Amino acid sequence: MLGKSNRAYSNGKNPFHKKVDFKETLIVKLIFIAASLAIVVSLAILYTLLNGSIEFFLSPKVSILQFFTGTKWTPNGTDPSFGILPLLSGTVLIAGGSILIATPLGIGAALYLTQFSNKKIGSIAKPIIELLAGIPSIVYGFFALIVISPILREYFGASYFNAASAIIVMSVMILPIIVSVSDDSLRAVPRELKEASLAMGATRWETAIKVVMPAASSGIIASILLGLARALGETMVVALAAGNVARLTLNPLDQVQTMTAYIAQVATGDIPPGLAVSAAFAVGLVLFAITYIINFIAGRVVLRIQNAGKTASNKNKKLNLKKSLKIGKDTKILSSLNTNIEVKKIQSETTLGFRHKVAKVGIVLVGSCLIFASVFLGFLMYSILGQGISRLNINFLTSYPSANPAIAGIYPVILGSIYLVALAMIFSLPVSVGAAVYLTEFSKDNTYTRILRRLIQNLAGVPSIVFGLVGLAVFVRLFGFGTSILAGSLTLSLMIMPVIIVTTEEALKAIPMSFREAARGLGATKWQTVRHHVIPYALPGTLTGSILALSRAIGETAPILFIASVFAKVAPDSIFDGFLALPVTIFFWTRHPKVEFQNLAASTILVLLIILFAMNLLAIIIRQRSQANRDW
Numbered sequence: 001m002l003g004k005s006n007r008a009y010s011n012g013k014n015p016f017h018k019k020v021d022f023k024e025t026l027i028v029k030l031i032f033i034a035a036s037l038a039i040v041v042s043l044a045i046l047y048t049l050l051n052g053s054i055e056f057f058l059s060p061k062v063s064i065l066q067f068f069t070g071t072k073w074t075p076n077g078t079d080p081s082f083g084i085l086p087l088l089s090g091t092v093l094i095a096g097g098s099i100l101i102a103t104p105l106g107i108g109a110a111l112y113l114t115q116f117s118n119k120k121i122g123s124i125a126k127p128i129i130e131l132l133a134g135i136p137s138i139v140y141g142f143f144a145l146i147v148i149s150p151i152l153r154e155y156f157g158a159s160y161f162n163a164a165s166a167i168i169v170m171s172v173m174i175l176p177i178i179v180s181v182s183d184d185s186l187r188a189v190p191r192e193l194k195e196a197s198l199a200m201g202a203t204r205w206e207t208a209i210k211v212v213m214p215a216a217s218s219g220i221i222a223s224i225l226l227g228l229a230r231a232l233g234e235t236m237v238v239a240l241a242a243g244n245v246a247r248l249t250l251n252p253l254d255q256v257q258t259m260t261a262y263i264a265q266v267a268t269g270d271i272p273p274g275l276a277v278s279a280a281f282a283v284g285l286v287l288f289a290i291t292y293i294i295n296f297i298a299g300r301v302v303l304r305i306q307n308a309g310k311t312a313s314n315k316n317k318k319l320n321l322k323k324s325l326k327i328g329k330d331t332k333i334l335s336s337l338n339t340n341i342e343v344k345k346i347q348s349e350t351t352l353g354f355r356h357k358v359a360k361v362g363i364v365l366v367g368s369c370l371i372f373a374s375v376f377l378g379f380l381m382y383s384i385l386g387q388g389i390s391r392l393n394i395n396f397l398t399s400y401p402s403a404n405p406a407i408a409g410i411y412p413v414i415l416g417s418i419y420l421v422a423l424a425m426i427f428s429l430p431v432s433v434g435a436a437v438y439l440t441e442f443s444k445d446n447t448y449t450r451i452l453r454r455l456i457q458n459l460a461g462v463p464s465i466v467f468g469l470v471g472l473a474v475f476v477r478l479f480g481f482g483t484s485i486l487a488g489s490l491t492l493s494l495m496i497m498p499v500i501i502v503t504t505e506e507a508l509k510a511i512p513m514s515f516r517e518a519a520r521g522l523g524a525t526k527w528q529t530v531r532h533h534v535i536p537y538a539l540p541g542t543l544t545g546s547i548l549a550l551s552r553a554i555g556e557t558a559p560i561l562f563i564a565s566v567f568a569k570v571a572p573d574s575i576f577d578g579f580l581a582l583p584v585t586i587f588f589w590t591r592h593p594k595v596e597f598q599n600l601a602a603s604t605i606l607v608l609l610i611i612l613f614a615m616n617l618l619a620i621i622i623r624q625r626s627q628a629n630r631d632w
Contacts, residue, residue, distance in 0.1 A: 024527040028442055034434035035443070038455040041494055045466060048473040049288055052281025059275055067282065073246035073257075075276035082279055084286060086246035090256035091287075094166050094238055095231035097252060101171035103224055106178025107213075108369035113179075114186040115208040116363050125370050132377055133176035134616055136555030138583045139384070139605050141240035142590050144169040146598060147383045149241060156253060161243030164252035170237050172376050174227040181226060185219020186212060205359030218301050225298035226461075229291045233463025235260040235558035236583075240590055244270070259287045260558070263465050267472075267561035284469050288462065295461035299454070384609075388602025396603060401569050401580070405596035410604055412571040416485070416579035419572060421554045423489030424496065429546055432497045436504035441530050460498035465558040467495045472562040486575040488563045495559055496549040503545020507538040540626030547619040551612050557583035582608045 057064055062082055070083015109129070113122055148165040152158035158165070189212050197207040213220070243255030244265050257265075265271055266280040399409020435456075443449040471491030481487040511534050519529040535542075565578035566588060572579050582604060589601035 024525055027527055031434035031438040031442065034431045035438045035452055037431060037435070038452055038459060041459060042455050044474055045288070045462065045470055048470045049281055049285040052278055052473065053285045056275065056278040056282045061275060071248050075271065075279055080275065084283065086248045087257060087259045087262055087283060089248050089250065090163065090242065090246065091232060091258040093250055093252065093256060094163050094170060094242060094258060095228060097167035098170040098174060098231045099224065099228045101167065102174050102178055102227055105369045105372060106175050106223065107182055107220060108366035109373065110179045110182035110186055111208055112366040112370060114183055115204065115212065116367070128374050128377055129176045129179050132172060132373060134551060134612055136583060136608065137173065137234060137236040138555065138557045138586050139609070140169045140173050141236040142586060142601060142605060143380050143383065144237055144241035145590060152253065158253040159255045161241065161255040162253050163242050163256045166238050166241040167252055169241065170231055170234060172373065173237065174230050175373060177227045177230055178223045181223030182220050185216040189215045203355055203359040205362045222298045222301035225294050229294040229298065229461055233260060233287065233291050235264050235465045236587065239264040259283045260463060260465050263469065264558060264561055267468060281469060284466050288466055291461060291463055292458060295458055299457050384602050384605050387599055388606045391599055391603040392606055405594065405600055408600055410585060410607065412569065413580045413582055413585045415571045416568070417554055417581045419485050420488050420492065420579060420581055421550055423485060423575065424492040424553050425546065425550055427490060428493035428497045428500060432500035433504050433542060436501045436508060437530060440505050440508040441534065456498050456501055460502065464495060464556055467491055468559040468562045470494065471559060476563060483563050483565050483578055484576045485572055485579045488560045488579060491559050491563060492553045492556065495556065496553050499549040499552065500546055504542045507541025507545065508534060510541065511537050540622050544619045544623045547615050551615045555583055555608060555612060557587050560584060
């Protein structure tokens with residue numbers, strides 16, 4: 001045997017090379033295909049929206065010019081009118097109003113956390129922000145309709161459905177996005193800038209406002225854009241609270257309809273079949289284009305910040321400051337760095353005591369942003385507990401849905417959600433992890449991989465209701481799966497894949513390069529290194545991201561509105577059966593005119609929140625244990 005091996009080596013051949021090379025080539029090709037599915041999904045979205053829109057625009061009753069400039073949206077009746085401006089105005093009113101409220105609250109909270117809070121306050125505030133981020137949109141919609149809207153009707157004369165309740169609730173819903181991104185940007189400001197400002201006599205408040213915030217302006221703008229994109233694509237809050245009457249108005253106390261709310265109205269069957277249903281695809285195309293542009297701009301800004309962080313360590317201090325600030329013009333750089341001039345100007349105009357009083361007031365104001373978030377979360381939980389705790393018992397959990405609210409339960413609904421999410425994870429996890437491994441460990445920095453990364457980032461920002469249209473067109477109709485668990489799980493898997501890919505990539509990047517170098521130095525192949533040394537150490541981060549993606553999937557309503565069956569009163573027996581899920585049941589019971597069913601919706605929300613909090617707690621435990629066990 002040794003003789004054969006020696007002869008093989010003497011001929012310049014490795015007898016084991018062919019087998020190992022074939023195996024690695026096959027694996028690399030498979031994970032390359034997994035990463036390339038981002039292109040397939042993006043094409044499926046474009047195909048769905050364009051195909052439905054072409055069918056709509058080719059109708060003799062539709063004028064493209066009227067569609068983009070018309071001020072009347074009446075899709076039903078003998079003389080329909082399809083002017084998208086009323087839907088667009090409702091969308092801009094609610095998204096714009098929510099971003100106006102969320103921006104100062106989010107930036108203020110981030111500023112307080114990064115510049116003024118101690119570790120104890122930060123350890124309390126961050127879980128609150130994470131809880132707000134983890135609450136499903138259907139819960140916010142329930143709270144807006146059942147709790148906020150009655151207050152506005154009583155004290156401000158608002159209509160039953162109104163834009164103001166959606167604005168208030170949505171501003172809190174997008175608050176965690178602004179806080180998290182702004183927090184990262186503020187923490188990325190070089191420490192030397194703050195120390196120089198304080199050394200020149202500026203107060204902590206003046207340093208935060210005049211030095212730190214201008215330096216982090218790019219990241220703050222990106223956070224606002226990401227929050228705006230999230231608000232534009234939100235469905236359940238506006239579908240429940242804002243109403244379904246499209247009107248060209250900017251009065252927040254009136255009932256309005258957004259683009260996402262109209263698509264949801266089609267999904268629930270409130271729009272009769274015909275041209276009005278096809279209009280949903282045209283509206284979805286406009287919504288997709290708007291959110292894509294906003295996400296693209298925000299992504300470019302975030303990418304510039306990340307690139308600045310990577311190159312900063314290789315530059316001298318002057319270039320490091322310029323890169324970290326990312327302010328393109330020299331005048332802006334000089335204005336943010338020239339703390340001495342600003343301090344002298346302040347000292348000449350005001351006394352030192354007055355400046356310190358201003359600083360105290362400012363710190364209190366930004367600190368109150370966190371108090372607002374805490375009070376809102378407490379009020380939300382108190383309202384839902386007060387309304388739903390009385391029906392939360394074993395009979396409710398083990399009974400079947402019924403037209404009689406006294407005996408109605410959610411047993412098949414819970415099973416439907418479990419089957420749905422389990423299948424979605426089975427479909428999405430291997431593909432997503434494979435894509436992340438390829439992009440992190442095997443891909444080269446070329447045009448194709450940059451396109452893949454850009455597409456994955458864009459898919460993460462696609463409104464969830466658009467995935468519902470894709471599921472309807474591709475899985476229900478094209479593949480013929482019908483309104484089944486299989487179709488619903490495939491739709492959800494498309495939605496959560498970008499989340500798992502991004503979190504898995506971050507987990508893989510966190511593994512020290514020395515691990516890879518040591519394995520390769522001992523003779524391991526590249527795949528053997530990744531398989532036995534990189535993936536196992538990155539497993540806790542991968543599991544954490546997967547659990548968070550699962551928690552998002554189990555709380556999503558909009559993508560499965562087109563697929564879930566309100567008539568599925570029994571537990572499904574196979575993947576081709578119809579199903580009901582927890583968020584969909586909450587949606588239909590919340591819209592029910594009887595208060596008893598609204599109380600049932602509150603009880604169902606408690607069940608959903610218990611499941612979500614348990615999943616998030618599991619993710620936190622995994623993350624903390626992995627960090628404690630790290631020895632690098």
